[in-house]
Amino acid sequence: MAFSKIKQPKSFTQIAYMEIKNAIINHSITPGQTLYERDLSEKLGISRTPVREAIQQLEIEGWVKSIPRKGIYVNDISIKDVEEVFQLRKANEVLVMELVISRITDEEINILEEMFTSQSKITDVKSFILFDTNFHVYLAELSGNQRLVQLMKSLSDQIHWFGIQALHQSGRTNEALKEHAQIIETIKNKDLERARIAIHEHIEKTRAAILSSL
Structure with missing residues (x-):
């Protein structure tokens, strides 16, 4: 008997990642702008944990940078x-x-x-x-x-x-x-x-x- 594979729904982290990344790419969030977890979680309607995880992934890919005791910033186009x-x-x-x-x-x-x-x-x-x-x-x-x-x-x-x-x-x-x-x-x-x-x-x-x- 053949089965169709069940598609796993996107997690809140994946959704937050794509929303933030697209906002950066389209300059809705501009180069050099500061990101605030609380603000993003409120705008996305989700808790801060998936937002934090999404930001960590974006930092790995070079879209944002985290500076200790200062905050999280969108990278400038160099x-x-x-x-x-x-x-x-x-x-x-x-x-x-x-x-x-x-x-x-x-x-x-x-x-x-x-x-x-x-x-x-x-x-x-x-x-x-x-x-x-x-x-x-x-x-x-x-x-x-x-x-x-x-x-x-x-x-x-x-x-x-x-x-x-x-x-x-x-x-x-x-x-x-x-x-x-x-x-x-x-x-x-x-x-x-x-x-x-x-x-x-x-x-x-x-x-x-x-x-x-x-």
Whole structure:
């Protein structure tokens, strides 16, 4: 007799972890801001123990820092953080282009264009960066390399966190859309060399926008 596995419900610690982390990524809790367990537990409607455990996990991952006798703070976005993440992003996304060009279908190109059209209608910064992240992760998925997809997804939270900072700059959303359009065009034309250049320029301009906003 076959049984379906019972899905274990999320614990309060997991829920607190995701809520706090998402608030940090979306800048609802800003870099450098102090976190108070009591305040968070009241806002989340849970006891302080799971909040404390969630904060411990966030500290392990580098999102927050605990300073004895001073408190718990959200980490600032540092130049070193940005440089390290974008070094990895550049290497990964150039590889994505190399793998995607030879295998992408017309249907998949249509999906990319639909994603671009949807993103171009977005005016909210947080929604825009979510569409941007999904665009790049979808490209990675088209590569057919699951390890590459996982690497991209592992960077996506920090890229999202940085991106919110950059997109508050005037004109950056329009620039990013133009860069996406160029990336799609090079893929449609199966022009690998121009695709490499387009993705490289997009990443470098995003990096520069983030650094100038710090």
